[in-house]
Amino acid sequence: xxxxxxxxxxxxxxxxxxxxxxxxxxxxxxxxxxxxxxxxxxxxxxxxxxxxxxxxxxxxxxxxxxxxxxxxxxxxxxxxxxxxxxxxxxxxxxxxxxxxxx
Amino acid sequence: xxxxxxxxxxxxxxxxxxxxxxxxxxxxxxxxxxxxxxxxxxxxxxxxxxxxxxxxxxxxxxxxxxxxxxxxxxxxxxxxxxxxxxxxxxxxxxxxxxxxxxxxxxxxxxxxxxxxxxxxxxxxxxxxxxxxxxxxxxxxxxxxxxxxxxxxxxxxxxxxxxxxxxxxxxxxxxxxxxxxxxxxxxxxxxxxxxxxxxxxxxxxxxxxxxxxxxxxxxxxxxxxxxxxxxxxxxxxxxxxxxxxxxxxxxxxxxxxxxxxxxxxxxxxxxxxxxxxxxxxxxxxxxxxxxxxxxxxxxxxxxxxxxxxxxxxxxxxxxxxxxxxxxxxxxxxxxxxxxxxxxxxxxxxxxxxxxxxxxxxxxxxxxxxxxxxxxxxxxxxxxxxxxxxxxxxxxxxxxxxxxxxxxxxxxxxxxxxxxxxxxxxxxxxxxxxxxxxxxxxxxxxxxxxxxxxxxxxxxxxxxxxxxxxxxxxxxxxxxxxxxxxxxxxxxxxxxxxxxxxxxxxxxxxxxxxxxxxxxx
Numbered sequence: 336x337x338x339x340x341x342x343x344x345x346x347x348x349x350x351x352x353x354x355x356x357x358x359x360x361x362x363x364x365x366x367x368x369x370x371x372x373x374x375x376x377x378x379x380x381x382x383x384x385x386x387x388x389x390x391x392x393x394x395x396x397x398x399x400x401x402x403x404x405x406x407x408x409x410x411x412x413x414x415x416x417x418x419x420x421x422x423x424x425x426x427x428x429x430x431x432x433x434x435x436x437x
Numbered sequence: 438x439x440x441x442x443x444x445x446x447x448x449x450x451x452x453x454x455x456x457x458x459x460x461x462x463x464x465x466x467x468x469x470x471x472x473x474x475x476x477x478x479x480x481x482x483x484x485x486x487x488x489x490x491x492x493x494x495x496x497x498x499x500x501x502x503x504x505x506x507x508x509x510x511x512x513x514x515x516x517x518x519x520x521x522x523x524x525x526x527x528x529x530x531x532x533x534x535x536x537x538x539x540x541x542x543x544x545x546x547x548x549x550x551x552x553x554x555x556x557x558x559x560x561x562x563x564x565x566x567x568x569x570x571x572x573x574x575x576x577x578x579x580x581x582x583x584x585x586x587x588x589x590x591x592x593x594x595x596x597x598x599x600x601x602x603x604x605x606x607x608x609x610x611x612x613x614x615x616x617x618x619x620x621x622x623x624x625x626x627x628x629x630x631x632x633x634x635x636x637x638x639x640x641x642x643x644x645x646x647x648x649x650x651x652x653x654x655x656x657x658x659x660x661x662x663x664x665x666x667x668x669x670x671x672x673x674x675x676x677x678x679x680x681x682x683x684x685x686x687x688x689x690x691x692x693x694x695x696x697x698x699x700x701x702x703x704x705x706x707x708x709x710x711x712x713x714x715x716x717x718x719x720x721x722x723x724x725x726x727x728x729x730x731x732x733x734x735x736x737x738x739x740x741x742x743x744x745x746x747x748x749x750x751x752x753x754x755x756x757x758x759x760x761x762x763x764x765x766x767x768x769x770x771x772x773x774x775x776x777x778x779x780x781x782x783x784x785x786x787x788x789x790x791x792x793x794x795x796x797x798x799x800x801x802x803x804x805x806x807x808x809x810x811x812x813x814x815x816x817x818x819x820x821x822x823x824x825x826x827x828x829x830x831x832x833x834x835x836x837x838x839x840x841x842x843x844x845x846x847x848x849x850x851x852x853x854x855x856x857x858x859x860x861x862x863x864x865x866x867x868x869x870x871x872x873x874x875x876x877x878x879x880x881x882x883x884x885x886x887x888x889x890x891x892x893x894x895x896x897x898x899x900x901x902x903x904x905x906x907x908x909x910x911x912x913x914x915x916x917x918x919x920x921x922x923x924x925x926x927x928x929x930x931x932x933x934x935x936x937x938x939x940x941x942x943x944x945x946x947x948x949x950x951x952x953x954x955x956x
Contacts, residue, residue: 345623352616359609368605375612382619390626398570398628402615405577409611412581413604416588419597432598435674 344385352378365417365427369410376406448506450498451513451565454491454521455558458528461487462554469547477536477545481921484532484550488557492525495561499946509629510568512701517564519797519947520697524564527689527804528557530925534812535682537919542820544590552589553686556582560694564701569618569628572698573611576662579694580607583687587679599678606661606671614658620651621706630705638709649714652706656718659702662695665756666725669749673733676745677829681815684741688748688811689804696755696800700762712765719760720882726753727886731893741814741829743896744807747855750893751803757886758796758870761877762789788877790948795870797947802854802862802936809929810851813844816922819914834900836909841916845904847930854933856897857890862936869944 351374358371380399387395421427465483495518503514532550539545559579566572584607588600622628624647625636640648660668676684707715730750737743817837818828827833838845854863867890874883936943 348619355612356609359605365601365605369608372605372608372612375609376615379612379615379619382616383622386619386623386626389623392626394628395622398619398622401570401574405574409577409581409608412584413608416584416597416600416604419588419591420594420601423594423597432601434594434598435677 341385341389344381344388348378348381348385351375351381363429365420365429365432368429369413369417373406373410376402442508444507448513450494450501451506451511451517452562454495454498454525455561457491457494458487458525458554458558458561461491462551462558465547465551465554469551477547478540478921480545480547480550481532481536484554485529487554488525488529488532491557491561492522492529495519495521495525505567505631509631510571511562511565512567513565516700516793516797517697520564520693520800521561523693523797523801523804524557524560524690527686527693527808528553530805530808530812530929531682531686531690533921533925534685534808534815535680537917537922538680538682538815540919541917542590542592544592549586549589552582552586553683555579556586556686557690560690563694564697566698567630567701569615569622569630572702573615573618576611576614576695576698579691580611583607583683583691586683586686587675589683590680595678596680599675602671603675603679610658610661610668612658613654613661617651617654617656617658620647620654624648624651630702634705634708637706641709648710652710652715655702655706659695659699660722663692663699663752663756664749665722665752666729666749669726669729672749673742673745676748677739677742681741681811681818684745685808685811685815688744688807689800692748692752693800693804696752696759696796700759700796703759704762707763712763715763716760716765719756719763720879723753723756723760723882724885726750726756727889728753731889734893734896737896738831739829740831740834740900741811743900744810744814747893747896748807750889751799751807751855754867754870754886754890755796755799757874757879757882758792758799760882761792761874761879764877764879788873791869791873791876794944794947795866795873798940798944799866799870801943801947802866802933805929805932805936806851806854806861806863809847809926809933810855812922812926812929813848813851816844816918816926817841817916819917831900831903832910834903835907836913837904839909840913844916844926847926848904849901850930850933852897852900854937856894858894860934860937862933862940865937865940865944 355371355374355378359368362368380402383395383398417427420432461483465480498513499515499518501513506513532553535549539549556579559575559582563572563575563579566575584600584604587603588597590596618628621633624640624644625633627633627636637648664672703715727750730746730753734743734746734750737746814829817833850861854861857863857867871883871886
């Protein structure tokens with residue numbers, strides 16, 4: 336079976352990262368923006384794993400576990416904040432959440 | 438076969454302050470559940486005691502020789518230990534401020550103080566981290582706690598909105614930093630900063646693209662965290678919307694911890710790179726941050742928002758200090774020979790030691806001053822004004838000298854210290870920092886720093902003018918007084934003035950901070 340070269344994984348990760356970054360900058364729905372951030376974190380996970388596989392190094396294999404755990408904790412607090420915004424305003428559209436412009 | 442590392446007990450000294458803070462936080466959470474009393478002022482005292490004990494442990498660590506501990510995942514050096522002392526000082530004062538503030542709003546709960554202590558533990562560990570995953574986890578520990586604190590008050594739309602913005606941009610910055618770390622891992626095969634420093638020159642030969650991309654992403658991630666222009670957009674909204682004691686903690690603790698982590702990371706990452714690249718990037722960030730921070734603060738009538746922009750400007754002065762660490766050797770010799778011919782040229786090591794001292798003393802001065810300034814705002818803001826959006830207008834401060842002479846005097850001291858007027862700690866901090874930058878050869882950047890801080894005097898003194906030279910409005914409400922608030926304000930006012938007059942022992946201690954591991 337042919338082995339998939341590392342660079343393919345890296346290109347996929349870079350594409351995921353760019354999609355995530357563009358999503359954060361362009362999309363207006365808070366939940367979609369939130370998902371885009373998760374996409375960026377997963378791009379980092381994939382990069383760690385691809386390099387770890389190439390080098391046969393265990394550090395890169397362990398890192399994604401920590402990142403996934405941290406992302407889960409962050410998601411818990413983040414979603415709670417999104418819910419509190421929704422309760423206050425009845426919307427999660429980022430353009431409507433702008434009461435502090437001076 | 439399990440490969441268990443051999444740790445000596447002394448290696449764990451670096452995590453003891455954080456452990457004390459975490460124990461304090463757990464005690465607070467349990468007491469919230471099991472002690473049903475209406476008066477929760479004791480919680481602020483518990484928070485203060487935990488911070489004080491942790492601070493004393495950290496102060497003890499600061500006199501240990503700098504070394505790698507815990508298999509190179511963390512360092513024990515005076516630089517990070519002194520930072521932990523400052524974080525503990527800031528957290529203790531912020532706990533005291535929060536007590537009166539929350540009581541006035543019927544929102545005093547144990548989890549508020551617990552979150553503050555968790556955030557402080559994250560800051561302390563972030564300053565000691567020497568490995569990218571450790572650094573990322575600690576950054577998230579402190580960030581997640583501050584997101585929750587920002588959105589803690591559930592009345593009105595502002596706290597939720599501020600928490601939301603902080604969360605989105607903070608998580609975005611963390612993701613940038615992490616992806617950068619992953620690319621650097623790919624280039625070098627390690628995530629430990631001390632190993633990265635040795636592996637980078639070799640990696641530059643084969644995978645320089647990965648190194649530069651990783652370097653840029655990590656820098657952008659940190660620039661968001663320290664609110665450097667052009668990554669500062671979130672700061673004013675978040676600082677304005679967050680409960681004022683939380684804003685105080687954010688402006689001192691989060692920023693100080695991020696600065697220490699930034700210095701440690703980039704001391705390792707610049708090995709093997711063309712020295713002009715980091716120098717140019719940091720100079721540009723410092724220049725933009727100093728100038729834009731001061732210019733944006735000028736038109737603000739909202740004092741809390743003005744202080745948010747002023748904190749950006751202060752991050753710029755600190756970036757000037759950071760830039761002084763990355764002056765390329767040729768530029769240093771050239772400038773010092775040409776423009777500063779009369780000044781004896783200091784050795785690079787001596788310059789770096791004075792830069793570390795400058796950065797730490799500046800952070801210490803900013804800690805006490807900023808806590809005091811936000812604390813005074815927290816003391817005079819009225820819950821009834823929150824929905825109208827003019828809570829922090831300059832008019833609210835008019836005639837404060839007649840209504841509350843003590844508070845007005847303290848606020849005047851804080852404003853003068855932020856502006857850098859002697860005899861306050863802000864003046865000495867700027868003096869140490871700018872003279873260290875000049876010694877390093879950054880003459881033009883230091884001139885821009887001094888000029889922009891002179892421009893900044895305008896908006897600080899305007900606050901003083903309103904307090905002392907405007908009549909008090911007839912319907913000025915009586916302030917909500919609470920002993921913890923007064924204690925915190927008195928303590929930070931005394932520290933602001935006393936450290937400005939006799940910096941002696943503290944400045945002496947901080948000179949030891951030149952002992953940064955790996956430098």
